[in-house]
Amino acid sequence: MTSDCRDVILWTGQTALEMPAVDSRGAPGHLGPRLAGVIDAYQTDPLSSFHGQRFHVRQNHAGMLRRIRDQHGATPIALITGRTLIEWHAGWKGDDKVAMAHSMIGQLRTVFSFGFTHLADPHCERISQILHRLKFPMAGARTERITADQADAVRTWAHIVGWHSIALAQALQFELMLRQKDVIGEWVPLSEPGDSDEVWDDQKWLRGLRWSEIDDDLILRHVTSKKQKPVEVDLKLSPMVMEELAFLDEIPDGDEPVIINEATGMPWTASEYRRKWRIVARYARVPDNVFNMDSRSGGISEAFEAGVTPERIQKSATHSDLRTTGRYNRGDQLRAASEVQLGRASQRRQLDHDTRDARWHQAQSADVQVQGGKRRTGGAA
Secondary structure, eight states, X not given: OOOOGGGOOOXXXXXXXXXXXXXXXOSTTOOOOBXXXXXHHHHHOTTOGGGGSOHHHHHHHHHHHHHHHHHHTTSBGGGOOHHHHHHHHHHHHTTTOHHHHHHHHHHHHHHHHHHHHTTOOHHHHHHHHHHHHOOOOOOOOOOOOOOHHHHHXXXXXXXXXXXXXXXXXXXXXXXXXXXXXXXXXXXXXXXXXXXXXXXXXXXXXXXXXXXXXXXXXXXXXXXXXXXXXXXXXXXXXXXXXXXXXXXSSSOOOSSOBSOOOTTTSSOOOHHHHHHHHHHHHHHTTOOTTSXXXXXXXXXXXXXXXXXXXXXXXXXXXXXXXXXXXXXXXXXXXXXXXXXXXXXXXXXXXXXXXXXXXXXXXXXXXXXXXOOOOOOOOSSOO
């Protein structure tokens, strides 16, 4: 009776390099560990970087790893060559899946790097070196953006159908060049790191805007979700945001989330927000290839067109490639953001009252289904 136990990668609890965690020893002809074993070790090893990823990133990566495991997990890593990787990539790419294929290769780079650095496996080292030399095509950068007119139209239609929170969220995303997650937040399992007083069943809400981050002078101070960089911006210089705040009976002074789903009285889930936003965007005649996430690129593009210096835009948008001097100019965030906002507003096409009235009349006379829901104004729902 034969045993295939050597195909299993076990966590030994030892971190010393003298004892490799992958046992690739065996009788002559034995092919050693398989790809599935390395993938499993990457996802279960307590020292793996996999556990340090945010919940939704981890879920996305787990889905890709599951697909790789299902398709190629039985392949012994000793038999994986450059040709093998090129063939796998071609299968994932198909006719037009360039971005997906590149992401799958990215997961393999991470898995084999882990196998080399954490499991001391020589085949993982060999494959990592091959992947370092191989170049795979990347999808072209997105060129779509949301314009100021489109953002304004989305806000108008959001009010018409009763989703006022979407109008405020759209204004914040476009004017402040914030990512969607920084505005509406995200729901994650209770077991994830981070404290929150917003709990729904077995999930909690994190990272979105709260009213407590806006002071009496309407200065917003927020820490971004992606890179934990501080944002400081004067809302009084953001016309769309000020128009939306004027709809409120009062600006809440508590710690509650800024963007609340009218139907639930709780922060939006990302999927439901995107679904409802698309409904509104179609009423506003925003093309389907323009997404809500393009609000950020729209704001940045508008700033460039207004002649704002790239350094100011980088600082205001909290991009990762800031100049070293920018890191030390601690008090410059608000001035940079103000310069960007003033520049954008100065060249934006202003809608006069007649144009706004005509847009509202067109929206109200159109065949739309008005959605129920009450604007949340101050206090707890």
